[in-house]
Amino acid sequence: MHAQNKPRTALVTGGSRGIGAATAIMLARDGFDIWLNYRSNHQKASVVKDSIEILGRKCQLLPFDVADPEAAFLALEPVLEKETPFAVINNAGYAADKLMLTMDYHDDWRKVLDVHLDGFFLVTKLALEKMLRKRSGRIVNIVSTAGQSGMPGQTNYAAAKSGLIGATKSLAQEMGKRNILVNAVAPGFIETDMTTDLPWKEMLPRVPLNRIGQPEEVAGAVSFLCSDKASYITGQVIAVNGGIYM
Secondary structure: OOOOOOEEEEEEOOOOHHHHHHHHHHHHHHHOOOEEEEOOOOOHHHHHHHHHOOOOEEEEEEEOOOHHHHHHHHHHHHHHHHHHEEEEEOOOOOOOOOOOHHHHHHHHHHHHHHHHHHHHHHHHHHHHHHHHHHHOOEEEEOOOOHHHHHHOOOHHHHHHHHHHHHHHHHHHHHHHOOOOEEEEEHHHHHOHHHHOOOOHHHHHHHHOOOEEEEEEHHHHHHHHHHOOHHHHOOOOOOEEOOOOOO
């Protein structure tokens, strides 16, 4: 895939299932070794690790909560001392959907913002300090259609994801001259654990493609943004949403 002999490494957060797992496996197929972060699901993370190793790539498991500054530092600093990732995929997410009137500040509002925004900040800053020396790299943030259009029952989630879109555009401007490209991928309705309880019969007619997306379709966009084909793309939000928001 690349001129250099040593494979590039990608750090994927929230990688034990859904979009994160599909992305990690697709990047491994592209030739990346993977650092797989997840919070607590060791069993599912091990399955993803096996899938990556079957492809002939290395996978290092990094269990920690991305929103915990100390945990993020303790987990990432030792691996960053030895190696600098080429790509960082900020995918770790958390949803607590309900009307704002019934939201609890700590469990529903604060926790959702912490995982998406603090998680992005803590993980990306640690990696960026190393990436800057290489003067190359890719950062891809998984956002959401909710962050572009809003979604009833997701004031917290939409706030977090739209904040991440703003952060993506700002960081892209800061890092452009250093050849670190920063983009976002915005999934619509994707078939994952987080969406199993949604009222699909009501929602599907709103999707021009009239179907739910698959995690691999989101992973495909991330794969492209991490490839040499995307070398002149930065600060963009690539929507993978079946046309529900244009």
